[in-house]
């Protein structure tokens with residue numbers, strides 16, 4: 382049941398996007414998120430959306446996969462758009478049906494919101510789909526390393542995040558297996574009132590925690606046996622270097638940013 | 653039907669993550685009959701689909717296509733039948749000690765029987781019977797299951813499934829990760845269960861030495877299909893084919909085969925240590941003209 386969730390998963394590949402330096406990917410995605418919020422009209426939004434779509438295309442991930450990630454969020458998109466249709470009273474009323482009286486501006490805003498949310502989700506899932514969690518935290522650590530001067534324990538935080546991400550699939554698998562094992566002993570987690578079903582989860586949660594602690598201790602011992610002592614003086618297995626791909630990507634992002642600013646100035650705002 | 657089958661698989665297929673890039677076809681149209689009252693061993697390489705197969709046998713997994721019949725009735729016919737079959741086909745997962753959760757050993761073993769809706773007296777009887785089979789002293793009943801030794805934990809967890817007195821008991825790699833003494837205890841326990849109750853048992857294993865001693869029937873699983881099925885003799889007579897699958901006949905069989913090749917007149921088809929010992933003594937006596 383949990384396995385079908387694709388958000389936050391990594392799909393290995395060899396594409397242009399996969400091979401970008403993870404630091405540039407984080408920066409570009411961050412910039413794109415800001416740009417998406419800066420868009421005031423369809424020209425600007427269209428430009429960002431095109432940018433995001435290009436990213437999706439050259440990542441060579443299947444469209445089916447990308448949009449299955451959106452599936453869980455369709456409801457949010459639908460609600461946001463519907464709210465615009467119901468409550469946006471600017472502009473001319475298109476038709477009335479009871480108290481439902483969408484205006485032309487309302488329709489435009491609804492479409493605008495939908496495209497905006499889609500772009501947000503697409504660009505952020507593009508980051509996690511094409512970057513392994515370890516690389517991602519590694520890159521974050523480096524981007525945040527200046528904070529270490531302010532005594533922020535950047536390395537420790539990054540290591541905690543790496544370990545947490547590493548164990549999410551393990552815990553998901555284990556939950557699945559424990560649920561099956563207890564179901565095999567007749568546990569009924571699917572029928573009955575909510576409080577009964579919650580209680581039926583105890584045989585799953587107790588061993589899940591016990592095993593998680595066992596694993597945490599084992600990992601701690603293994604790390605100590607290999608003389609792990611935190612961030613000071615450690616060198617790296619992978620040295621990140623910016624390359625031509627990153628230059629191309631930065632240029633494209635800058636161009637899109639310039640385009641959006643121009644469009645925002647020259648065309649009328651929708652919302 | 654001349655064979656008395658309790659479970660029948662008819663063209664059972666199962667795919668993990670269908671429609672994603674991680675699609676794995678774990679079972680590919682499996683046909684298999686589990687005979688009543690016998691111990692059937694499923695052997696095969698890691699990843700061959702053994703664990704998936706046994707989970708279809710008690711409706712934890714619903715096959716994508718094909719049917720699983722319990723005493724002739726489709727177990728996936730409806731929700732009720734799928735839950736009912738779990739009490740008839742008891743499944744004990746790999747590393748079952750990782751699913752212990754109750755505050756005491758007694759309560760943990762009683763979890764299954766309680767879920768079946770048995771009355772207190774029957775639950776108590778089942779728990780005591782299962783603990784006896786498992787060789788767990790009654791003085792352990794009040795202990796926390798987390799305080800037991802590794803082998804005891806394993807046996808307590810298996811007892812938790814045996815306490816449901818299932819018609820078919822399925823054990824996934826019951827001896828994995830145990831020391832030789834723990835393995836022996838576990839197999840003794842399974843043997844006692846079978847002899848005491850006469851019920852059907854299925855064990856999953858990748859060790860030939862383990863199954864040769866215990867099993868009446870062997871099914872070799874390979875890439876989601878049943879590659880060979882038969883009695884121990886029949887299956888081990890395919891030793892060349894099995895070697896091709898990375899499975900070898902038991903250690904003693906290899907040794908006695910080598911001895912025979914070297915001229916010792918041992919009989920064919922020796923699969924257990926005790927058989928080998930008997931046969932060697934016979935040969936020795938024969939050679940010394942009955943004097944030895």
Ligand SMILES: Nc1ncnc2c1ncn2[C@@H]1O[C@H](COP(=O)(O)OP(=O)(O)O)[C@@H](O)[C@H]1O
Pocket residue numbers: 668669676677678696697698699700701702703704705
């Ligand atoms: N929960 C799962 N999700 C995805 N693939 C799985 C899952 N469980 C098993 N598989 C895959 O299915 C195949 C059969 O696995 P399994 O039945 O566990 O084999 P065995 O028990 O013989 O080692 C393997 O290729 C395995 O990687």
Ligand SMILES: [Mg+2]
Pocket residue numbers: 699702703746824
């Ligand atoms: Mg297995």
